[in-house]
Amino acid sequence: MSLLTVKNLSIAFRQAGVERQVVDNLSLSLAAGETLALVGESGSGKSVTALSMMRLLPTPPVVYPQGEILFAGQDVLKADERTLRGLRGNRMAMIFQEPMVSLNPLHSIEKQLYEVLSLHRGMRAAAAKAEILSCLDRVGIRQPARRMGDFPHQLSGGERQRVMIAMALLTRPQLLIADEPTTALDVTVQAQILVLLKELKQEMNMGLLFITHNLNIVRQLADNVLVMRNGQGVERNTSRQLFSAPEHPYTRTLLDAEPEGSPDPVDSAAPPLLKVSNLSVAFSLKKGLMRRVVGAHQALKSLSFELRPGESLGLVGESGSGKSTTGLALLRLIEAKGEIWLGDRPLHQWDRRQMLPVRREMQVVFQDPNSALNPRLNVQQIIAEGLQVHQPELIAEQREALVIQAMQEVGLDAETRHRYPSEFSGGQRQRIAIARALILQPQLIVLDEPTSSLDRSVQKQILALLKKLQRDRQLAYIFISHDLRVVRSLCHQVVVLRQGEVVEQGDCETIFTAPKARYTQELIALA
Known part of the structure; x- marks a missing residue:
């Protein structure tokens, strides 16, 4: 039985009495334990489709002219708010694309993750702390015990994204919707996250709807792929078949759009524009209500180079x-130490x-x-x-x-x-x-x-x-x-x-x- 079924879904934005269709007669299905990747260019309707699965799009201006979204047999589009609250977080979770928008800048990472466990799994603080530490470690946060007290602005873009992934995984959902979850991650952490998602999918028999523009990730992770263009599904196939023999011309265009070529040569005799010598940066570490300095974090050590x-x-x-x-x-x-010469x-x-x-x-x-x-x-x-x-x-x-x-x-x-x-x-x-x-x-x-x-x-x-x-x-x-x-x-x-x-x-x-x-x-x- 399918965990998620979408039938002939159309989504439009209504402004000043005019409807602009952004998803057009889309159908898809996702079984428990399966990974379905949605791929396509920006504006193709991928994120709008994903947000609709949990009814997170505002109505108005969003309207659903036709179609059904069935989760475990229940029509999400017809569900009342009480039913939706029971589905969101508990049975369906989402990793959003922009962690800085999704994380509360006024709360520490520990407080935000504890809130998830308290609301959705009823866990008390002592038990929750151990689970939070374990999850942060699994998603690749170094020294999680020290970083739990940090606020979002104190983390790098990739670290914030890992916190978002941890937040979604803590609820242990039946369906995980991941909207560009590895965009801000380097290749080593990306590999860790993909392994983690595969493990959790098998462990919990979780369905995974994965939205990405990175086709290498699709090749590694997805069982099936749906290619979207202008709100329509133009090709659906197994991952292996799609990469070996794509059927639609647009799919072939996407597969061919890899970075290529090399930079133009530089005049090696030209004087340097920028000269950097022994550039170093350290950030003060503060604790307590009075924010006393208790140490320093060396963020950069002795970098030197010239640029023409x-x-x-x-x-x-x-x-x-x-x-x-x-x-x-x-x-x-x-603030930094070292020398920076511009000309x-x-x-x-x-x-x-x-x-x-x-x-x-x-x-x-x-x-x-x-x-x-x-x-x-x-x-x-x-x-x-x-x-x-x-x-x-x-x-x-x-x-x-x-x-x-x-x-x-x-x-x-x-x-x-x-x-x-x-x-x-x-x-x-x-x-x-x-x-x-x-x-x-x-x-x-x-x-x-x-x-x-x-x-x-x-x-x-x-x-x-x-x-x-x-x-x-x-x-x-x-x-x-x-x-x-x-x-x-x-x-x-x-x-x-x-x-x-x-x-x-x-x-x-x-x-x-x-x-x-x-x-x-x-x-x-x-x-």
């Missing part, structure tokens, strides 16, 4: 290894006032465009923000002309500049973030996981765009990523970090073809 115009340096390693910390330190957004300017000696004019030359594109773009501003206002700070003498017409130019350069329709971020796909929002950085004509851009939340076809487009911009403008990139295939496609140099220490460093192609450190070998083997 038109050159890319890749930073790779596990979540919490110091990659994002390095980027923030280079931008002088956190002949000693940034490590400069205060906040001296740094202000240099900010336009050093820009950043963050990992998650959803949280990096202000939802209350339209695209023109977002892209022009930096101009108002660094070029206040420009009049409105001049700013608008520069916004139009930046949008065209990143492949966006300038006619959409008066729309808001929510009206764009994930790939389009990332292009908006890149346009915001480019409009100030920077020399250096820190790219912090800029493609991790994008599906393969959009990721390929963004990589092609970054290469073109680098070639046209001789931009230097600090590229932070856990996707080694993307790093190999874009970067000239690579630094491998682990727990804040440099494990290996050098030419990208040399490290990928002949890695010396065992940890680097493990990362490449898992890629």
Whole structure:
């Protein structure tokens, strides 16, 4: 008997009396102990479909013109609120894509996980603590006893995602819906999570609905695959059959959209744009009501490198290894020791006032465009923000002309500049973030996981765009990523970090073809 059955489901958003269909006549089934992967581009309807399984979409504006969602024979679309509360968490659980939105910033990790066990399994604090420790250890949180008291902002993106996975697994559900649960995870932790999900699926005979744009994960984890496009299921097949002989042209397009190529050559005689020597970062550890300093956590130790115009340096390693910390330190957004030279300017000696004019030359594109773009501003206002700070003498017409130019350069329709971020796909929002950085004509851009939340076809487009911009403008990139295939496609140099220490460093192609450190070998083997 099927655990989950969806029959002819259609979902629409109704605004101002007009319905826009986002899921069209979709059918699927999932048995206990089975993994079904939903794949497709951003905007194909994957997440909307998943949220509908637990009736988490707001009504209105969402309407269900037709169809059924049957969980263990019960129609979810017709269930009352009391019935839904009994299903959610207890029998159906979900791992959401954006952990920073899902986790309460005011509560510690321990408190949030205990709340799950208290509400759904009636556990008391003493027993709950042991189970929380065990689960955090299983999902790959290092030193879980020490990290339980941390708040979400004290964790890396990958660590926050692991907490979300732990939160869902603690309820021991019959059906687990995982919406891009490994997006922010490095390959080693990703491998641990996939093994854990497989073990729990067998242990609890759990059905797993897995949404991802990473086809390598689908190949490893899924029994069956449903390919979605424009709200429709265009192909359903076993994982083995789909990868060996895809039937639909769109499926073949997805399978072919892997990162490829290599970066353009760099003029080795050009003087360095950025010189970094013995860069180190330490964070104070505080305890108690008075937040007394009781020690320090060394987040980065003695990193040195040089970067020329038109050159890319890749930073790779596990979540919490110091990659994002390095980027923030280079931008002088956190305190650090060591030397940072931008051309002949000693940034490590400069205060906040001296740094202000240099900010336009050093820009950043963050990992998650959803949280990096202000939802209350339209695209023109977002892209022009930096101009108002660094070029206040420009009049409105001049700013608008520069916004139009930046949008065209990143492949966006300038006619959409008066729309808001929510009206764009994930790939389009990332292009908006890149346009915001480019409009100030920077020399250096820190790219912090800029493609991790994008599906393969959009990721390929963004990589092609970054290469073109680098070639046209001789931009230097600090590229932070856990996707080694993307790093190999874009970067000239690579630094491998682990727990804040440099494990290996050098030419990208040399490290990928002949890695010396065992940890680097493990990362490449898992890629």
